[in-house]
Amino acid sequence: MTTSCVRPFDEELLSGYLDGALPQASAQRVRIHLEDCADCAQIHAEMRTLREAARATHFEVPAEDEWPELPQGRPSWLSRSLGWTVLIGWTLAVIAITFWGYFSDQHDPWEMFRDLGLPVGLVLIFVSVLLDRLKDLKTDRYRGVHR
Protein backbone atom coordinates (compact mmCIF):
# COMPACT_ATOMS: atom_id res chain seq x y z
CA MET A 1 0.00 0.00 0.00
CA THR A 2 1.44 3.42 -0.95
CA THR A 3 1.10 6.46 1.28
CA SER A 4 -1.54 8.10 -0.91
CA CYS A 5 -3.88 5.07 -1.05
CA VAL A 6 -7.21 6.06 0.43
CA ARG A 7 -8.25 2.47 0.99
CA PRO A 8 -6.09 -0.55 1.83
CA PHE A 9 -4.69 -1.91 -1.42
CA ASP A 10 -2.29 -4.78 -2.11
CA GLU A 11 0.33 -3.16 -4.34
CA GLU A 12 1.43 -6.56 -5.66
CA LEU A 13 -1.84 -6.70 -7.59
CA LEU A 14 -0.41 -4.00 -9.86
CA SER A 15 2.01 -6.52 -11.36
CA GLY A 16 -0.72 -9.11 -11.76
CA TYR A 17 -2.90 -6.49 -13.44
CA LEU A 18 -0.05 -5.40 -15.70
CA ASP A 19 0.47 -9.00 -16.84
CA GLY A 20 -3.22 -9.78 -17.29
CA ALA A 21 -2.92 -12.50 -14.67
CA LEU A 22 -5.74 -11.41 -12.36
CA PRO A 23 -9.29 -12.77 -12.26
CA GLN A 24 -11.83 -10.38 -13.73
CA ALA A 25 -13.15 -9.16 -10.38
CA SER A 26 -9.66 -8.38 -9.06
CA ALA A 27 -8.68 -6.68 -12.30
CA GLN A 28 -11.80 -4.51 -12.05
CA ARG A 29 -10.90 -3.49 -8.49
CA VAL A 30 -7.38 -2.56 -9.57
CA ARG A 31 -8.69 -0.57 -12.51
CA ILE A 32 -11.01 1.43 -10.25
CA HIS A 33 -8.21 1.98 -7.72
CA LEU A 34 -5.86 3.30 -10.41
CA GLU A 35 -8.44 5.91 -11.34
CA ASP A 36 -8.45 7.19 -7.75
CA CYS A 37 -4.83 6.79 -6.65
CA ALA A 38 -2.20 8.91 -8.40
CA ASP A 39 0.74 7.16 -6.74
CA CYS A 40 -0.37 3.69 -7.78
CA ALA A 41 -1.17 4.96 -11.28
CA GLN A 42 2.38 6.29 -11.57
CA ILE A 43 3.88 3.03 -10.31
CA HIS A 44 1.77 1.12 -12.84
CA ALA A 45 2.77 3.42 -15.71
CA GLU A 46 6.48 3.16 -14.86
CA MET A 47 6.37 -0.62 -14.53
CA ARG A 48 4.57 -0.85 -17.86
CA THR A 49 7.25 1.32 -19.49
CA LEU A 50 10.01 -0.91 -18.11
CA ARG A 51 8.23 -4.08 -19.22
CA GLU A 52 7.64 -2.79 -22.74
CA ALA A 53 11.26 -1.69 -23.05
CA ALA A 54 12.49 -5.10 -21.90
CA ARG A 55 10.18 -6.90 -24.34
CA ALA A 56 11.36 -4.75 -27.22
CA THR A 57 15.01 -5.61 -26.58
CA HIS A 58 16.60 -7.93 -29.10
CA PHE A 59 19.60 -10.09 -28.27
CA GLU A 60 22.27 -11.21 -30.70
CA VAL A 61 22.42 -14.99 -30.99
CA PRO A 62 25.38 -17.03 -32.26
CA ALA A 63 25.38 -17.94 -35.94
CA GLU A 64 24.97 -21.64 -36.73
CA ASP A 65 28.67 -22.12 -37.39
CA GLU A 66 29.60 -20.52 -34.06
CA TRP A 67 27.99 -23.23 -31.98
CA PRO A 68 30.26 -25.86 -30.46
CA GLU A 69 29.67 -29.46 -31.49
CA LEU A 70 26.45 -30.82 -30.04
CA PRO A 71 26.98 -32.87 -26.90
CA GLN A 72 26.40 -36.59 -27.27
CA GLY A 73 23.54 -38.23 -25.41
CA ARG A 74 22.60 -41.74 -24.50
CA PRO A 75 24.98 -43.64 -26.83
CA SER A 76 28.06 -41.99 -25.30
CA TRP A 77 26.64 -42.44 -21.82
CA LEU A 78 26.26 -46.18 -22.41
CA SER A 79 29.72 -46.43 -23.86
CA ARG A 80 31.18 -44.52 -20.94
CA SER A 81 29.37 -46.71 -18.40
CA LEU A 82 30.60 -49.87 -20.11
CA GLY A 83 34.12 -48.50 -20.24
CA TRP A 84 34.16 -47.76 -16.53
CA THR A 85 32.75 -51.19 -15.73
CA VAL A 86 35.48 -52.96 -17.70
CA LEU A 87 38.19 -50.72 -16.24
CA ILE A 88 37.03 -51.27 -12.67
CA GLY A 89 36.64 -55.02 -13.20
CA TRP A 90 40.08 -55.32 -14.73
CA THR A 91 41.67 -53.29 -11.93
CA LEU A 92 40.05 -55.39 -9.21
CA ALA A 93 41.08 -58.60 -10.96
CA VAL A 94 44.69 -57.47 -11.29
CA ILE A 95 44.81 -56.39 -7.65
CA ALA A 96 43.27 -59.64 -6.46
CA ILE A 97 45.68 -61.76 -8.50
CA THR A 98 48.65 -59.67 -7.38
CA PHE A 99 47.74 -59.91 -3.69
CA TRP A 100 47.10 -63.62 -4.05
CA GLY A 101 50.54 -64.00 -5.57
CA TYR A 102 52.17 -62.04 -2.76
CA PHE A 103 50.41 -63.85 0.04
CA SER A 104 51.07 -67.23 -1.56
CA ASP A 105 54.82 -66.62 -1.37
CA GLN A 106 56.81 -65.15 1.48
CA HIS A 107 57.64 -61.50 0.76
CA ASP A 108 59.32 -58.81 2.77
CA PRO A 109 56.69 -56.26 3.95
CA TRP A 110 58.82 -53.41 2.58
CA GLU A 111 58.97 -55.10 -0.80
CA MET A 112 55.20 -55.47 -0.77
CA PHE A 113 54.73 -51.80 0.11
CA ARG A 114 57.21 -50.74 -2.55
CA ASP A 115 55.52 -52.78 -5.24
CA LEU A 116 51.89 -52.33 -4.31
CA GLY A 117 51.79 -48.93 -2.61
CA LEU A 118 51.29 -46.87 -5.76
CA PRO A 119 48.54 -48.95 -7.38
CA VAL A 120 46.73 -49.43 -4.08
CA GLY A 121 46.89 -45.70 -3.37
CA LEU A 122 45.51 -44.85 -6.81
CA VAL A 123 42.71 -47.36 -6.39
CA LEU A 124 41.75 -45.90 -3.01
CA ILE A 125 41.64 -42.39 -4.47
CA PHE A 126 39.54 -43.63 -7.37
CA VAL A 127 37.14 -45.34 -4.96
CA SER A 128 36.76 -42.08 -2.99
CA VAL A 129 35.86 -40.17 -6.17
CA LEU A 130 33.41 -42.91 -7.14
CA LEU A 131 31.73 -42.79 -3.74
CA ASP A 132 31.38 -39.01 -3.99
CA ARG A 133 29.82 -39.29 -7.44
CA LEU A 134 27.38 -41.92 -6.24
CA LYS A 135 26.46 -39.72 -3.33
CA ASP A 136 25.92 -36.75 -5.65
CA LEU A 137 23.67 -38.87 -7.85
CA LYS A 138 21.34 -39.50 -4.92
CA THR A 139 21.01 -35.77 -4.22
CA ASP A 140 20.95 -34.73 -7.87
CA ARG A 141 18.50 -31.84 -8.21
CA TYR A 142 17.66 -32.88 -11.72
CA ARG A 143 16.06 -36.15 -10.66
CA GLY A 144 12.77 -34.30 -10.44
CA VAL A 145 13.13 -32.25 -13.64
CA HIS A 146 10.88 -34.53 -15.68
CA ARG A 147 8.10 -34.53 -13.06
Added chain:
Amino acid sequence: MVLSDTVLPRASLDVDLVRRARSGDCAAQEKLARRHRQSMYVLALQLMGNRDDALDVVQDALLRFFTTLHRFDLRRPVKPWLYQIVRNRAVDLHRRRKIRRHESLDAVDEDGRQFEVRDVSADPERDVARSQLKARIWQSLKELSPKQREILVLRDYQDLSYSEIAETLNIPIGTVMSRLHGARKCLREVLQDDLQTLLH
Protein backbone atom coordinates in the same frame (compact mmCIF):
# COMPACT_ATOMS: atom_id res chain seq x y z
CA MET B 1 7.50 -42.47 -39.64
CA VAL B 2 9.10 -39.05 -40.16
CA LEU B 3 6.72 -36.15 -39.81
CA SER B 4 7.23 -32.90 -41.66
CA ASP B 5 7.78 -29.53 -39.96
CA THR B 6 5.18 -27.95 -42.21
CA VAL B 7 2.46 -30.44 -41.25
CA LEU B 8 2.63 -30.52 -37.46
CA PRO B 9 2.24 -27.79 -34.87
CA ARG B 10 5.42 -27.04 -32.98
CA ALA B 11 4.53 -28.98 -29.82
CA SER B 12 3.60 -32.12 -31.74
CA LEU B 13 6.81 -31.93 -33.74
CA ASP B 14 8.79 -31.72 -30.50
CA VAL B 15 7.05 -34.84 -29.18
CA ASP B 16 7.84 -36.70 -32.39
CA LEU B 17 11.49 -35.62 -32.25
CA VAL B 18 11.80 -36.62 -28.59
CA ARG B 19 10.40 -40.08 -29.37
CA ARG B 20 12.83 -40.55 -32.21
CA ALA B 21 15.74 -39.16 -30.21
CA ARG B 22 14.98 -41.63 -27.40
CA SER B 23 15.38 -44.50 -29.81
CA GLY B 24 18.85 -43.24 -30.71
CA ASP B 25 18.03 -41.22 -33.83
CA CYS B 26 20.97 -38.80 -33.93
CA ALA B 27 19.36 -36.64 -36.61
CA ALA B 28 16.34 -36.14 -34.34
CA GLN B 29 18.62 -35.23 -31.43
CA GLU B 30 20.42 -32.68 -33.54
CA LYS B 31 17.18 -31.23 -34.82
CA LEU B 32 15.81 -30.90 -31.28
CA ALA B 33 18.94 -29.08 -30.21
CA ARG B 34 18.86 -26.73 -33.20
CA ARG B 35 15.17 -25.91 -32.64
CA HIS B 36 15.65 -24.80 -29.07
CA ARG B 37 19.23 -23.75 -28.49
CA GLN B 38 18.83 -20.18 -29.71
CA SER B 39 16.00 -19.46 -27.25
CA MET B 40 17.93 -21.31 -24.56
CA TYR B 41 20.94 -19.15 -25.36
CA VAL B 42 18.94 -15.91 -25.03
CA LEU B 43 17.62 -17.02 -21.63
CA ALA B 44 21.10 -18.05 -20.52
CA LEU B 45 22.51 -14.73 -21.73
CA GLN B 46 19.86 -12.83 -19.82
CA LEU B 47 20.63 -14.78 -16.67
CA MET B 48 24.42 -14.85 -16.95
CA GLY B 49 25.07 -11.53 -18.65
CA ASN B 50 27.86 -12.63 -20.96
CA ARG B 51 28.18 -14.70 -24.12
CA ASP B 52 30.79 -17.23 -22.96
CA ASP B 53 28.92 -18.26 -19.84
CA ALA B 54 25.67 -18.37 -21.80
CA LEU B 55 27.20 -20.80 -24.30
CA ASP B 56 28.56 -22.95 -21.46
CA VAL B 57 25.17 -23.04 -19.78
CA VAL B 58 23.42 -24.03 -23.00
CA GLN B 59 25.91 -26.82 -23.75
CA ASP B 60 25.56 -28.16 -20.20
CA ALA B 61 21.79 -27.92 -20.44
CA LEU B 62 21.70 -29.75 -23.78
CA LEU B 63 23.89 -32.51 -22.37
CA ARG B 64 21.53 -32.88 -19.42
CA PHE B 65 18.58 -32.79 -21.81
CA PHE B 66 19.92 -35.67 -23.88
CA THR B 67 21.06 -37.85 -20.98
CA THR B 68 17.68 -37.58 -19.21
CA LEU B 69 15.52 -37.78 -22.33
CA HIS B 70 14.39 -41.30 -21.45
CA ARG B 71 12.78 -39.92 -18.25
CA PHE B 72 10.97 -37.00 -19.88
CA ASP B 73 7.17 -37.06 -19.67
CA LEU B 74 5.90 -36.68 -23.25
CA ARG B 75 2.69 -35.07 -22.01
CA ARG B 76 4.68 -32.02 -20.95
CA PRO B 77 5.86 -29.32 -23.36
CA VAL B 78 9.58 -29.38 -24.04
CA LYS B 79 10.34 -25.68 -23.77
CA PRO B 80 9.52 -25.08 -20.05
CA TRP B 81 11.48 -28.21 -19.17
CA LEU B 82 14.48 -26.94 -21.11
CA TYR B 83 14.16 -23.53 -19.49
CA GLN B 84 14.15 -25.18 -16.09
CA ILE B 85 17.39 -26.97 -16.91
CA VAL B 86 18.96 -23.77 -18.26
CA ARG B 87 17.92 -21.86 -15.16
CA ASN B 88 19.34 -24.51 -12.82
CA ARG B 89 22.62 -24.66 -14.72
CA ALA B 90 22.82 -20.86 -14.62
CA VAL B 91 22.35 -20.91 -10.85
CA ASP B 92 25.12 -23.49 -10.50
CA LEU B 93 27.47 -21.52 -12.71
CA HIS B 94 26.68 -18.30 -10.85
CA ARG B 95 27.73 -19.93 -7.60
CA ARG B 96 31.03 -21.02 -9.12
CA ARG B 97 31.74 -17.73 -10.83
CA LYS B 98 30.60 -15.13 -8.31
CA ILE B 99 33.27 -12.58 -9.25
CA ARG B 100 32.58 -12.75 -12.95
CA ARG B 101 28.82 -12.30 -12.43
CA HIS B 102 29.21 -8.75 -11.13
CA GLU B 103 31.32 -7.52 -14.03
CA SER B 104 29.81 -9.47 -16.89
CA LEU B 105 26.89 -7.21 -17.81
CA ASP B 106 29.33 -4.53 -18.99
CA ALA B 107 31.19 -6.97 -21.21
CA VAL B 108 32.24 -5.97 -24.69
CA ASP B 109 33.74 -8.12 -27.40
CA GLU B 110 37.26 -7.76 -28.81
CA ASP B 111 36.09 -5.02 -31.15
CA GLY B 112 34.76 -2.99 -28.24
CA ARG B 113 31.11 -3.50 -29.16
CA GLN B 114 28.48 -3.90 -26.49
CA PHE B 115 27.17 -6.95 -28.27
CA GLU B 116 24.52 -8.37 -26.01
CA VAL B 117 21.78 -5.85 -26.73
CA ARG B 118 20.70 -4.15 -29.89
CA ASP B 119 17.55 -2.48 -31.05
CA VAL B 120 16.45 -4.06 -34.33
CA SER B 121 13.68 -1.56 -34.92
CA ALA B 122 15.78 1.56 -34.31
CA ASP B 123 15.49 4.28 -36.85
CA PRO B 124 16.71 7.88 -36.79
CA GLU B 125 13.32 9.17 -35.65
CA ARG B 126 12.99 6.85 -32.68
CA ASP B 127 12.99 8.29 -29.21
CA VAL B 128 16.60 8.21 -27.99
CA ALA B 129 15.53 8.08 -24.35
CA ARG B 130 13.53 4.89 -24.97
CA SER B 131 16.48 3.22 -26.70
CA GLN B 132 18.77 4.23 -23.87
CA LEU B 133 16.27 2.85 -21.37
CA LYS B 134 16.55 -0.62 -22.89
CA ALA B 135 20.31 -0.60 -22.43
CA ARG B 136 19.97 0.85 -18.93
CA ILE B 137 17.50 -1.87 -17.94
CA TRP B 138 19.92 -4.51 -19.15
CA GLN B 139 22.77 -2.92 -17.25
CA SER B 140 20.64 -2.52 -14.13
CA LEU B 141 19.77 -6.19 -13.91
CA LYS B 142 23.03 -6.73 -12.04
CA GLU B 143 21.72 -4.49 -9.25
CA LEU B 144 19.04 -7.06 -8.52
CA SER B 145 19.41 -10.21 -6.51
CA PRO B 146 19.70 -13.44 -8.55
CA LYS B 147 16.11 -14.40 -7.65
CA GLN B 148 14.79 -11.02 -8.72
CA ARG B 149 16.83 -11.06 -11.92
CA GLU B 150 15.70 -14.50 -12.99
CA ILE B 151 12.00 -13.86 -12.45
CA LEU B 152 12.18 -10.56 -14.27
CA VAL B 153 13.99 -12.23 -17.16
CA LEU B 154 11.46 -15.05 -17.37
CA ARG B 155 8.47 -12.68 -17.39
CA ASP B 156 9.54 -9.48 -19.08
CA TYR B 157 12.18 -10.81 -21.49
CA GLN B 158 11.03 -14.39 -22.13
CA ASP B 159 7.29 -13.63 -21.80
CA LEU B 160 6.54 -16.82 -19.89
CA SER B 161 3.14 -17.04 -18.21
CA TYR B 162 2.87 -17.12 -14.41
CA SER B 163 2.19 -20.86 -14.49
CA GLU B 164 5.21 -21.48 -16.73
CA ILE B 165 7.39 -19.38 -14.42
CA ALA B 166 6.06 -21.30 -11.42
CA GLU B 167 6.97 -24.57 -13.12
CA THR B 168 10.40 -23.38 -14.19
CA LEU B 169 11.33 -22.06 -10.75
CA ASN B 170 9.39 -24.71 -8.83
CA ILE B 171 7.51 -22.12 -6.77
CA PRO B 172 3.77 -21.51 -6.15
CA ILE B 173 1.99 -19.21 -8.60
CA GLY B 174 1.17 -16.77 -5.79
CA THR B 175 4.87 -16.41 -5.08
CA VAL B 176 5.47 -15.55 -8.73
CA MET B 177 3.39 -12.37 -8.55
CA SER B 178 4.86 -11.37 -5.20
CA ARG B 179 8.45 -11.94 -6.24
CA LEU B 180 7.93 -10.33 -9.63
CA HIS B 181 6.46 -7.23 -8.07
CA GLY B 182 9.40 -6.98 -5.71
CA ALA B 183 11.82 -7.23 -8.63
CA ARG B 184 9.97 -4.60 -10.64
CA LYS B 185 9.88 -2.24 -7.65
CA CYS B 186 13.60 -2.65 -7.18
CA LEU B 187 14.31 -2.04 -10.86
CA ARG B 188 12.03 0.97 -10.84
CA GLU B 189 13.96 2.47 -7.94
CA VAL B 190 17.28 1.93 -9.73
CA LEU B 191 15.97 3.55 -12.92
CA GLN B 192 13.95 6.34 -11.33
CA ASP B 193 15.90 9.12 -13.07
CA ASP B 194 15.56 7.49 -16.49
CA LEU B 195 11.83 7.01 -15.99
CA GLN B 196 11.41 10.63 -14.94
CA THR B 197 13.12 11.74 -18.14
CA LEU B 198 10.99 9.47 -20.28
CA LEU B 199 7.57 9.93 -18.71
CA HIS B 200 7.61 13.54 -17.47
